[in-house]
Amino acid sequence: GAVVSQHPSRVICKSGTSVKIECRSLDFQATTMFWYRQFPKQSLMLMATSNEGSKATYEQGVEKDKFLINHASLTLSTLTVTSAHPEDSSFYICSASPLTPDTQYFGPGTRLTVL
């Protein structure tokens, strides 16, 4: 139980294009989903928290117009990196919490490379 999928696992795009990453909770409903960014050999950096049906809460320093988050249902959240640039290249991870939010379950991550 508590499986979270993330798609795509790897994406390469040209500078200036937009990329959408999907995060799905497969066997539970998630009222809250989280989006992280992880730099090599570092811990996870929280980018934003999204609650189903409401606007995401972004962490300080994260551009909400650049990293668009939509949490349209209890099983799906999307992160769209708009007008991607090479500095946006990173490993992005989502997590989801069930209705009793005591534990976050993580997706396998997406490696984004912007050329």
Place this chain on the structure above:
Amino acid sequence: AQTVTQSQPEMSVQEAETVTLSCTYDTSESDYYLFWYKQPPSRQMILVIRQEAYKQQNATENRFSVNFQKAAKSFSLKISDSQLGDAAMYFCAYRSPMMDSNYQLIWGAGTKLIIKP
């Protein structure tokens, strides 16, 4: 604000031996959750063990157990009978019970565990 500290950037252990990873945290809250997550080379973050602060009994999951010392704000992870598959980054994390925290996790910097065959 809460903080989580993992003072061991890297640890190594012989296969089949026991190793303990350290984690300390700082909080003024009395009720909270603590977690150990494992991130192998695949980079999939995997929940290892969870502890509720109001429970005095230390959590265990097969070969994994914790030593939770609430007064000392310490939450160490013991791995018994280490296996090659245990090689990974291990992250300690804290979660407030407060809704206004959005149930965010506060992360330690991680400890890289190396298993020697």
